[in-house]
Amino acid sequence: MSRINCVLRVFLLLFLIGFLLTCVLVSHAAPATPDAEALLQRSDTFRNGWPAYVVRVKITDFESGRSDEEHLYEVSQKGTDKTYVDFMSPREKGEHLLMLGDDMWVYLPDTSRPVRITPLERLTGDASNGDVARTNYAADYSPVFLRTEKVGAVECYVLNLTAKRKGATYQRILYWVRVSDARPVRAEFYLTSGKHIKSATFDEYAPSSGKELLRKLTLYDEIRRNSHSVLEYSGAAPRSLPDKLFNQGRSDMF
């Protein structure tokens, strides 16, 4: 009886040691999977500093490495589903873009009515309407953590974002965010067909009205490889924006 007890005690002791060793090894070998949803929400704050704000976006289009066109926009955004874009360049004066939930309109002075458009349609150069008007990825995409990898010297989490609403600009985005603070570093954009159409690098960040915000983003055309567009953000500031600014029935009031 006492011999059986002794064997059992030794077995239990070995089992306990083995269990503890396994726990230690597993905790070192495979760190806990990061919360992809929380990462995505945090990364959005580098592009959307306040619940309601105004920012100016200058887009410079490059062809074969040469800058050939500039466009200026004033973007007013409220929440995750209301954006109003005022076109400021001489070529586009009087044009406006409204995003409301999944729907988007462009108001062109030379057409007789507001035109329904999609986020994927080109705004200028390599920038789609959605690249300027739909920047809250957590509202549009479901994230899944894929892996950790380095982009240059920066340790990044790689997220696979899949569109969860029809108003999303792209069907899928591969998104690299910095491990230390979820700051966006790089993105690849894919169509429903699976075609890789664009890539982006999030090049510069700077303080603006007390927040660390994206200052420069570059979009690369993956189909016509000789062009890219640089989006420079400036003057971001919180602003109280009335809901009626974003009403589709108010097109003639702008």
Place this chain on the structure above:
Amino acid sequence: MNRSLLIPVLLILSVWVSAHAQDPPPSEKSRVNARYSLSIIDDATFYGDRSEPVPEVLNQVLIEPSFSVRSHDHLTFSSSMIGLAGTYSDNYTQLRVKETYAGLSAGDFDFTLGRKMVRWGTGYAFTAAGVLDPPRIPTDPTDRLNLNEGRDMIKADWVHGPHAFSLAWSTAALAPAQANLRDTTAFRYNVLVRGFDTALIAGDDRGGDSFGALTFTRVLGQAWEVHGEAVWREQAAVLLGAKYTISGITFIGEFYTPPNIPYYSYMEVSPVAGRQHYAFLTAGKARLRERPGWKEWSLSGSVVANLDDRSYTPVIDSSRWFGNHFSSYVHVEIPRGSKISQFGSAPYSAATSVGVRFQL
């Protein structure tokens, strides 16, 4: 009190009440925004095979300044003029007021007083529901010379959540005589429901007809947009259209059937002709950036047809930008059909317009 006076008086009264009762707290920054733009167009139109003894060339120079001032996000003043000097059978000059209006925004209300362009119709080349809109010209739906003028009106808008209500009273007293307008009272309710941008319009032309209309637009997927109008004014008028975009090329097609009553009928259509049926199709691409060296070019071709008298007009448009301020264009119309048909009765076989535009 006369009904035509009662509506503007009520609108002005509601402006006063709302401005006092619903002023929201001032925004964090007091701001005055001023904007201006200037467009100068030199246009020459050449008419081929004129059937009447009139000059074959129309020359026009248009100067179109506009400015707007917005104060504290509440008050707006905007003005847009057209100075036109032309040479045809003789020289002429005109000064037109495209828009000049003052606006007050108070809480959920917006009030407008003056000449303003509104766009209630959803049609691209035609509209029956756009009762206060500038007229659509199917051979020139983009109004390439910006000659459209607004209507003189008092308008109140109330926007609440997804709902937008507009009440407008427009006078014809200041409109050009040839515009053949009447005083109009109109109401519009607009709401976005499950992706359908829908509007109900109702109103009355003084000494004329009452009317009612339903309009909608809807986006389907990433490439399609459909739109339509159904209007009742003495008889039904219906418009159905769609827009399809692929590889940056936009196709728009519309089918339109208005009754042949004075409000809708074109001058070239016989008053005894019955209901008319029209088709419109356009394909165009802005910025031919896929072709090396063609990035600054835009091209479009369209055709508008009267399906009853089988006349039609193909239209070709081409434009090219030079830098950020200058552009040039060519616009060609080639009417075809019998001499008594709507488009075939044009007194020329082709009209070719060329021009340069400066935009600031």
